[in-house]
Amino acid sequence: MAPANHKYRTVFISDIHLGTRGCQAELLLDFIRTAEFDTLYLVGDIIDGWKLRNGWYWPQAHNDVVQKILRLARKGVEVIYVPGNHDEAARDFIGHRFGDVQVARDAIHVTADGRRFLVTHGDEFDGVLRHARWLAFVGDWSYRTLLTLNTVFNRARRRLGFGYWSLSAYLKLRVKNAVQFIEDYESAVAEEARRRGVDGVICGHIHKAEIRRFGDILYINDGDWVESCTAVAEREDGELIILDWSREFRQRGGVTAVHRLESEPRFAA
Numbered sequence: 001m002a003p004a005n006h007k008y009r010t011v012f013i014s015d016i017h018l019g020t021r022g023c024q025a026e027l028l029l030d031f032i033r034t035a036e037f038d039t040l041y042l043v044g045d046i047i048d049g050w051k052l053r054n055g056w057y058w059p060q061a062h063n064d065v066v067q068k069i070l071r072l073a074r075k076g077v078e079v080i081y082v083p084g085n086h087d088e089a090a091r092d093f094i095g096h097r098f099g100d101v102q103v104a105r106d107a108i109h110v111t112a113d114g115r116r117f118l119v120t121h122g123d124e125f126d127g128v129l130r131h132a133r134w135l136a137f138v139g140d141w142s143y144r145t146l147l148t149l150n151t152v153f154n155r156a157r158r159r160l161g162f163g164y165w166s167l168s169a170y171l172k173l174r175v176k177n178a179v180q181f182i183e184d185y186e187s188a189v190a191e192e193a194r195r196r197g198v199d200g201v202i203c204g205h206i207h208k209a210e211i212r213r214f215g216d217i218l219y220i221n222d223g224d225w226v227e228s229c230t231a232v233a234e235r236e237d238g239e240l241i242i243l244d245w246s247r248e249f250r251q252r253g254g255v256t257a258v259h260r261l262e263s264e265p266r267f268a269a
Contacts, residue, residue, distance in 0.1 A: 006035045009112055010234035014043035014121060014204025015224035017086065018062045019052040022226045024246075025061035031231065031245045032068050040069070040077055041107065043204045043222060044084025044121025051086075073100035080107055084121035084205060108198065113238030115199040117220070118192065122203035125188040182206055186221075190214035202232060202240075209242045 017023045051057070073079040079101045083090035093103045106120040185206055191214075193201035200218030209223030209230040220240060223230030229246040 007236075008035060008037040008233040009236050009238075010039040010041065010109065011035065011037045012041040012043055012119065012202050012220075012222045012232040012234075013225065014084065014222050015045040015207055015226060016065065017045055017048040017051070017224075017226055018065060019048040019057055020226075021057060023048075023062065024225050024229050025059070025065050027229045027245055027249055028065055028225050029061065029068060030249060031229075031243075032065075032072070035233075037233070038077065039109075040072065040079045041109065041119050041202070042069070042079065042081040042101075043119060043202065044082055044123070045086040045204065046081070046084075047090075048086045049089055070099055070101065078102075080104055080119075082106055082119055082121055085123035085126075109202065111234055111238035111240070112236060115218075115238065117218075118196055118198050118201045120189070120192075120201065120203050122185070122189050122205035122221075125185055125192065126205065182208060186210070186212070186219050187214060190217040190219045193217050193219075209244075211240065211242060 013028075016025075016028060018025065069079060081090065081098070081101050081103050082105070083094075083103065090103060091105070094105045096103055106118060109117045109119050111117065189201050189203050193199075194215075194217050199216075200220060202220045202222065204222055204224070206221065207224040207227060208221055209228055209232075210219065210221045212219050218240075220232055220242075222232040223242070228244070229249075231243045231245065232240060233243050234240050
């Protein structure tokens with residue numbers, strides 16, 4: 001039984017990137033085992049097909065994540081899988097089910113308080129992917145290289161007694177073009193929600209957990225399980241919140257395991 005403060009109506013997770021060394025599968029397993037929910041949305045980039053095409057990496061923890069999700073579905077949790085760009089092969093199966101997991105292009109989620117949210121991975125609103133797909137692959141390689149450097153940097157920080165600090169996240173928030181990309185992406189996704197006549201949007205793709213308003217539209221991004229280890233949860237009254245599971249894990253005394261995870265190269269959108 002989950003602790004009272006970890007019982008939710010709905011959970012939204014994305015950008016797990018199973019099949020990469022950066023995937024924090026152990027923390028995700030801890031979240032799934034600790035939390036309790038009726039509905040689970042997998043909001044894209046669950047398995048990283050881009051990386052697996054270039055080399056196989058599939059440790060037991062990644063297999064455990066898949067098995068755990070399938071087990072939840074068999075036990076009655078409604079699981080809706082909305083594929084992203086890294087697992088786009090699954091889009092060939094939209095409208096079908098993998099066991100008890102429903103595959104959908106996108107979805108409309110109705111919260112307990114009656115609000116309607118578009119659920120989409122969001123890659124179709126990424127201008128780079130739409131207009132220069134080759135550049136997205138170059139950016140993907142560059143980002144993984146940056147995260148490898150990030151690992152070396154954080155090893156040095158730990159020797160000096162400092163905690164983990166994400167160089168990639170820092171650059172995303174400081175580099176002008178990256179900041180503008182995020183702003184453009186969020187605006188485009190919010191505009192699509194407005195066009196569809198819903199109250200808001202829940203998405204992933206850019207690995208930046210966020211809840212903010214664009215006029216009458218509530219924009220929500222559930223982050224990732226590579227760097228931030230975040231999810232979006234709907235409480236029983238319909239309130240939507242961001243869960244920071246890395247922080248939660250540390251508060252429960254999981255510092256050693258987190259340090260071990262941080263020693264691996266991390267990968268992002």
